[in-house]
Amino acid sequence: MNVPHDMHESSSNRRRILQAAAAGGVALVAGCAAPQAPMVAKAAPELMPKGSKRRVVVLGGGWGGLTVSRYLRQTAPDLEVVMLERNPIFWSCPLSNKWLVDVVDTQFLVHSYTDAARRAGYTYVQTEVTEVDRDKRRVHTAQGTIDYDWLVVSAGIRVSYEPWFGNDRAAISHTVRQYSSAYVPSAEHLALKQKIKSFKGGTIVMTLPPPPHRCPPSPYERACLMAAHFQRNKVPAKIIILDPKPRIAPIGPGYKQVFEDLYPDIITHVPNAGVQSLDPFARVVKTAAGEFRFDDAIFMGHHQAADLVWKLGAIGRTAEGKPTNWAAVHPQFYNLKDDPQVFVIGDSVGAVSPQFGHYPKSGHVANRMGRSVAQYIAQQSKGQAPTPVLIDNLCYMLVNLDPLEAISVQFDYKMGPEGHLLQTQIDDNDRSRKLWEEDLRWYGLAVQDMTSG
Ligand SMILES: Cc1cc2nc3c(=O)[nH]c(=O)nc-3n(C[C@H](O)[C@H](O)[C@H](O)COP(=O)(O)OP(=O)(O)OC[C@H]3O[C@@H](n4cnc5c(N)ncnc54)[C@H](O)[C@@H]3O)c2cc1C
Structure with missing residues (x-):
């Protein structure tokens, strides 16, 4: 939706006044005795006053946020680093x-923010970030404001159900409650595990x-592991994957082989099956490839x-002026086009190459983006021009439980002669125990990289 600038200003001012009221305890109670003097909203309290050091504020303590916070302590020890994250x-x-299917336990997935911050020497504050005021270089949080010199x-991501339901809040909340996807760090993972463990049989549809x-490869991995779990526990389940794409990707041949060899009676992959409409109450989904009824989803x-x-105002626009839904940043430096000291990294980043x-x-x-931005900020802080870093990608997907076997995909990048990034993709479609062992090693090293001192 296109909001006129002045309207946006006034609504965000209104929000700030309400936040100030909530944080500062300003009385806004209707129906009380007439006030003696006009009410004035107090400014939001300061979360952390700024000292003499220049400061980097990192919003989000996931894969990108943990990495950039930790690396900044090494690349730019003169800067103060504060990471704000809503989760404890x-x-x-x-x-x-x-x-979800007990191959690894909970200790494997959870890590202490407090310990990571202490080891590396930055400050972690558990708080909800509510607004960013780029003019004042100030972040608003549930606990107060914090000023920055650099912002990362x-x-x-956010998961949007509006394209299916418009503003039908009942359908959205029913879908989130009953059929959520567990694709962000949240309690949805616990609910999904419970659902898989207690499933007694029937048809589960999974939309991508x-x-x-x-x-992209992880929904297919999830289908494989659920199928293996149902097979092992003799649960008469069918899993229908409704895929908007014309074929499985990435690692398509590898997944296709796995579906045919290991789960032919359980998994059905339906291509070109973008959702057209969904009735979560009647449990029926209509797609471009047909209508599907389900017991669970x-x-x-x-x-x-x-x-x-x-909120940052960093969403890109198409040629027609519509939001791209993703951040418009420099393809290698990840800063906003109008601000070299504000960066967006991780999954929020929009298109970077034709x-x-x-x-x-x-x-x-x-x-990799977190490491790169730590270097760019260090260079900027010393008055140097940042030197671009090429990143890479590697993903392993477990597809079999007996024995444990994985497939994998690797991406490499280089700068092309026309100044655009070019990508090379290498799929390893042959499932093997060796790739599963590499996956465990990859994860161990990544966690160490994000959380050590
Ligand atoms: C099932 C599944 C399997 C996956 N498997 C792999 C894999 O094998 N290999 C791989 O490389 N990737 C994998 N991924 C992808 C990976 O999880 C993401 O790409 C990665 O987490 C992106 O990092 P990020 O920092 O952008 O976001 P996140 O790691 O999601 O971190 C974002 C953080 O920001 C916080 N936050 C957001 N808004 C606020 C706010 N307003 N106030 C305070 N805090 C806020 C969130 O709480 C969160 O902690 C998988 C993802 C899923 C769902």
Whole structure:
């Protein structure tokens, strides 16, 4: 929706006054005795007064945020680093499909923010970030404001059900409650695990979001692991994957072989099956490839840049002026076009190349972007021009439980002669135990990279 500038200003001012009221305890109670003097909203309290050091504020403590915070302490020890994150503990989406079927335990996925921050020497504050005032270089949080010299936003994605339901809040909340996808670090993962464990039989449909979306190979991995779990426990289940794409991708041949060899009676993959309408109460979904009734479901709504990126005013526009739903940033430096000191990294980043569009939305990529931005900020802080870093991507997907076997995909990038990034993709379609062992090693090293001192 296109909001006129003055209207946006006044509504955001109104929001700020309400936030100030909530934080500062200003009385806004209707129906009380007439006040003696006109009410004046107090300014929001300061979360952390600024000292003599220049400050980097990092919004989001996921894969990108943890990495940039930790690396900044090494590349720019003279800067103060503060990471703001709503959750009290880090929860990894990578490896969470394996956790759903007990291949790894909870200790594997969760990590202490407090310990990571203490080891590396930055400050972690558990708080909800509510607004960013780019003119004042100020972040508003549930606990007060904090000023920055550099800002890094790694807030992940938001899942939008509006393209299916418009403003039908009952349908949206029923879908979120009953059929949520567990694609962001949240309690949805616990609900999904419970659903899989207690499923007694019948048809589960799983919709994939239209691309681009978070971790493209992971929905197929989830289907494989659920199928393996049902097979092992003799649950008479069918899983129907409704895929808006014309074919499985990435690692298409590898997944196709796995579906045929290991789960022929359980998994059905339906291509070109973008959702046209969904009735979550009557349990029927209509797609371009037909109508499907279901006993249970995992509905992956459309993925978009996180709310904070919208609040930042950093969403790109198409040639027709419509929002792209993703952040418009420099393809290699990840800063906003009008501000070299404000960066968006991780899954929120929009198209970066005419050849391949978006970088894969993966933890590996968010980690590489975090490392790169730590270097760029260090260089800027010393008055140097930043030198661009080429990143890479690597993802392993577990497809079999007996024995444990995985497939994988790797992406490399280089700068083409015309000044556009070019991508090379290498799929490893042959499932093997070796790739599963590499996956475990990859995860261990990544966590160490994000959380050590
Ligand atoms: C099932 C599944 C399997 C996956 N497997 C892999 C894999 O094998 N390999 C791989 O590389 N990637 C994998 N991924 C993808 C990976 O999880 C994401 O690409 C990665 O987490 C992106 O990092 P990010 O920093 O952009 O976002 P996130 O890691 O999601 O971090 C964003 C953080 O911002 C916080 N936040 C957001 N808004 C606010 C706010 N207003 N106030 C305070 N805090 C806020 C959130 O709480 C969150 O902690 C998988 C994803 C899923 C769902």
